[in-house]
Amino acid sequence: MTGSSEGGVATAPAATRRLLETLGGRRSRTRGSGGRLPLLPQLAMLLPALALFTVLVIIPLVMSIVYSFTNLDSYGRVTSVVGLANYKHLFLDPNTVRALEVTAVLTIVCTVVINFASVGIAMLLNQRGPMYNVYRSAIFYPYVFSALISGFVWSAILNPDGAINTLLTRFGLAPVPFFTDPNLAVVSLIVVTIWNSMGFSVVLYLAGLQTIPQDLLEAAEVDGASSFQRFRKVIWPLLGPTVTINIVLVSIGLLRTYDLVVSLTGGGPAGQSNTIAYRIIALGFSSNEAGQASAGAVVLLLATIALAGIVMLVRRRTSWT
Amino acid sequence: MKRQWRRIAVLSTAALAGLSLAGCAGGSQSEPASSGSEPSGTITWYVNKTPTMTSAVYQKVVDEYEKQNPKVTVKVIDAGGQDLSGYLKTLISSGQAPDVTQAQTVNPDNVNNWLDLSDQAWVKKASQTALGKSGSYEGKIYSVPVAYQVQSLIFYNKDDFAKAGITSTPTSWAEIDSDLQKLKQAGIAPMASAGDWVPESQIVAMTYPSLSSHWWTDRTAGKVTFSDSAWESNISRFASWVKNGYVRKDAVGLDYANVTNDFAEGNYGMYIQGSFITTNIAQVSNPANIGVFAIPLTGGSGKAPLYVGGAEGWEVLKSTKNKAASLDFVKFLGTDKQAIKTLVAADGDFSDVVSYSMSPVAQDIQTLAGKSDKLIVDQGTSVTPAAFAPMATQQIQNVFTGQSGPQISKAMDSWWTANIPASK
Numbered sequence: 001m002t003g004s005s006e007g008g009v010a011t012a013p014a015a016t017r018r019l020l021e022t023l024g025g026r027r028s029r030t031r032g033s034g035g036r037l038p039l040l041p042q043l044a045m046l047l048p049a050l051a052l053f054t055v056l057v058i059i060p061l062v063m064s065i066v067y068s069f070t071n072l073d074s075y076g077r078v079t080s081v082v083g084l085a086n087y088k089h090l091f092l093d094p095n096t097v098r099a100l101e102v103t104a105v106l107t108i109v110c111t112v113v114i115n116f117a118s119v120g121i122a123m124l125l126n127q128r129g130p131m132y133n134v135y136r137s138a139i140f141y142p143y144v145f146s147a148l149i150s151g152f153v154w155s156a157i158l159n160p161d162g163a164i165n166t167l168l169t170r171f172g173l174a175p176v177p178f179f180t181d182p183n184l185a186v187v188s189l190i191v192v193t194i195w196n197s198m199g200f201s202v203v204l205y206l207a208g209l210q211t212i213p214q215d216l217l218e219a220a221e222v223d224g225a226s227s228f229q230r231f232r233k234v235i236w237p238l239l240g241p242t243v244t245i246n247i248v249l250v251s252i253g254l255l256r257t258y259d260l261v262v263s264l265t266g267g268g269p270a271g272q273s274n275t276i277a278y279r280i281i282a283l284g285f286s287s288n289e290a291g292q293a294s295a296g297a298v299v300l301l302l303a304t305i306a307l308a309g310i311v312m313l314v315r316r317r318t319s320w321t
Numbered sequence: 322m323k324r325q326w327r328r329i330a331v332l333s334t335a336a337l338a339g340l341s342l343a344g345c346a347g348g349s350q351s352e353p354a355s356s357g358s359e360p361s362g363t364i365t366w367y368v369n370k371t372p373t374m375t376s377a378v379y380q381k382v383v384d385e386y387e388k389q390n391p392k393v394t395v396k397v398i399d400a401g402g403q404d405l406s407g408y409l410k411t412l413i414s415s416g417q418a419p420d421v422t423q424a425q426t427v428n429p430d431n432v433n434n435w436l437d438l439s440d441q442a443w444v445k446k447a448s449q450t451a452l453g454k455s456g457s458y459e460g461k462i463y464s465v466p467v468a469y470q471v472q473s474l475i476f477y478n479k480d481d482f483a484k485a486g487i488t489s490t491p492t493s494w495a496e497i498d499s500d501l502q503k504l505k506q507a508g509i510a511p512m513a514s515a516g517d518w519v520p521e522s523q524i525v526a527m528t529y530p531s532l533s534s535h536w537w538t539d540r541t542a543g544k545v546t547f548s549d550s551a552w553e554s555n556i557s558r559f560a561s562w563v564k565n566g567y568v569r570k571d572a573v574g575l576d577y578a579n580v581t582n583d584f585a586e587g588n589y590g591m592y593i594q595g596s597f598i599t600t601n602i603a604q605v606s607n608p609a610n611i612g613v614f615a616i617p618l619t620g621g622s623g624k625a626p627l628y629v630g631g632a633e634g635w636e637v638l639k640s641t642k643n644k645a646a647s648l649d650f651v652k653f654l655g656t657d658k659q660a661i662k663t664l665v666a667a668d669g670d671f672s673d674v675v676s677y678s679m680s681p682v683a684q685d686i687q688t689l690a691g692k693s694d695k696l697i698v699d700q701g702t703s704v705t706p707a708a709f710a711p712m713a714t715q716q717i718q719n720v721f722t723g724q725s726g727p728q729i730s731k732a733m734d735s736w737w738t739a740n741i742p743a744s745k
Contacts, residue, residue, distance in 0.1 A: 073430055074407075076414035095715070160571035161579070179516070179574030180721055266517050269573045270718035285407035287708035288430050290414075 068294035086295035099279035107254040122205035143199030150196045151263025182272035208242030244315045360646040361392035367419035370399045373600040378667040420641040424464035424634035428704045435463040436637040455631040466631025468670035471596040473526045473616040473628035481509045481590045490614040501567040504590035513589035514572040515580040521714040523593040527555040530625035548730040551619035557726025573721040599683040600669040626694035632670045
């Protein structure tokens with residue numbers, strides 16, 4: 001179905017106009033000013049998406065908030081309302097506090113490293129040539145694997161009898177306790193997360209770089225700007241929207257890290273590499289404390305909203321968006 | 322008018338598309354029985370698949386039952402690699418509960434999910450033994466294990482023992498410590514362990530023979546604690562093994578299946594595990610010369626009982642829509658000798674009901690079981706709280722991070738005080 005353009009604004013063809021009239025019960029205003037559809041057809045068109053959103057997002061969210069004030073168990077039973085007890089228990093529980101710390105470290109470190117590294121790699125790959133397509137594929141391919149598979153693969157590489165430690169032992173060196181030392185377990189999680197996630201950010205930044213007009217860069221070069229100055233004054237500001245989106249997407253994704261913990265460290269040793277998402281699942285299903293798990297989920301939601309809000313605010317204030 | 326109807330049709334279609342999503346939640350997969358006394362319909366059977374309890378094993382049981390009961394269809398489902406009881410909880414809370422499940426330890430949190438089988442004639446007969454009663458809770462019977470696994474065992478490599486100059490199997494913890502040292506001096510990795518649930522299961526195996534059968538009830542009443550019992554002694558012992566290099570310091574990063582295979586192939590001197598690993602040992606292409614002895618008492622004198630756990634017990638969920646077929650299937654699983662033999666042989670269990678061709682090490686265990694008292698914990702009202710295992714799994718892994726037995730026991734007591742209401 002094609003439309004025509006009047007003064008740069010598309011007008012609906014005849015069949016569409018008739019459909020709109022049928023739904024709206026009156027003639028639709030489709031003159032050059034781009035008149036709006038009547039309310040009823042707008043609602044009708046939005047209804048399927050709204051229904052999906054309500055069923056899959058709003059209702060579970062509201063239920064989660066409600067259950068967080070109850071003693072819901074893993075079998076779906078509620079026998080009493082406990083008020084803020086679940087939240088209090090959550091923040092007094094050393095395991096949950098540790099999970100929050102690990103999640104915070106993972107999120108901050110990975111967000112910074114992924115974004116900085118991705119910008120650099122995207123700039124290196126933002127060139128023409130057949131090999132550059134190969135390089136781009138090589139950078140992107142880890143992202144194709146699910147985090148679960150990546151975790152299993154790296155577990156085989158990093159475990160005490162894995163490839164790295166076997167090589168070290170063969171050369172007479174001491175093995176590295178990737179999964180035995182609590183701090184190294186978190187470092188292993190960070191490294192594998194960066195490896196698994198960076199491809200997507202590189203692709204986003206590549207796309208952003210390719211929207212920067214070349215004549216601006218040429219003009220800056222003609223004006224005597226160095227590479228760093230061109231980056232600082234031309235490329236970086238124009239990449240602003242891409243940076244904002246990427247930071248928000250990456251950090252929100254990292255707050256929900258679960259499957260990598262399952263397959264790589266199992267949360268160990270002794271729960272020292274648990275993330276908050278892993279802790280929520282453990283509370284809800286292993287420990288029969290689904291009410292506390294719901295409270296954890298609400299806290300995670302609030303942290304996600306706060307993080308996204310802070311990022312948007314900071315970038316708006318620095319005029320990057 | 323025509324316009325009005327067209328409008329209604331379009332809006333209704335959109336509304337139906339959205340509302341249809343609300344009906345997408347699955348329900349129970351069972352189909353009710355048709356009228357008549359013979360069981361009929363479809364039921365789902367929730368099982369635990371392992372490297373030895375495979376789809377083929379369960380299907381063999383299903384085929385035999387369906388041959389005897391052609392009007393019943395049994396669908397086998399499993400947790401797909403997830404935690405067995407965790408996934409079962411998901412199924413129950415989402416309205417997709419199976420009809421028959423592998424027996425879960427009954428506790429106050431889950432007791433309302435299972436059907437009371439006490440009025441079934443075969444259950445009355447089968448639950449006369451201590452093992453048969455182990456599926457009961459507060460006087461009601463929810464499952465009847467027809468087999469058992471021996472949990473408090475130490476498997477050992479006979480050739481490694483000979484190489485280290487150990488001429489007889491140890492009968493006390495002091496002798497075990499001494500033997501571990503000899504194995505290490507002989508250049509043999511003394512004791513196998515792994516990550517995840519393994520250290521906790523090893524501490525449980527070391528400790529349970531020295532506990533009373535009502536220890537959990539006493540703990541809830543505050544009469545005993547982890548810190549003043551065999552728990553602390555054995556956690557401290559295990560921590561000393563890690564410190565002295567008898568257990569690899571990085572064992573917590575190892576996989577259970579790989580470590581079990583490594584032991585079966587002769588790469589470790591000893592391994593604290595349950596009798597279920599005999600089937601793993603039998604599957605190794607070139608197994609080492611493996612023997613077994615019982616875990617000794619912790620403190621006190623005398624011979625320790627064997628800690629055994631019930632196996633091949635099945636529960637019917639209250640939510641079943643096909644109670645007749647579910648009860649009939651559970652009766653089949655609990656009384657049909659061929660079905661029991663299929664399951665018991667594949668799982669490396671022991672049973673007084675059936676016998677099967679066993680590996681030499683399994684025969685050794687059966688001989689041991691015949692000469693020992695058996696301790697069955699988690700019976701009646703003395704049950705482990707549901708949240709204990711994940712907490713203990715996490716805390717006990719701290720033996721690898723340098724914490725001591727008293728520290729870990731104290732943490733376990735703190736958790737208990739904060740989370741388990743004291744009984745009156």
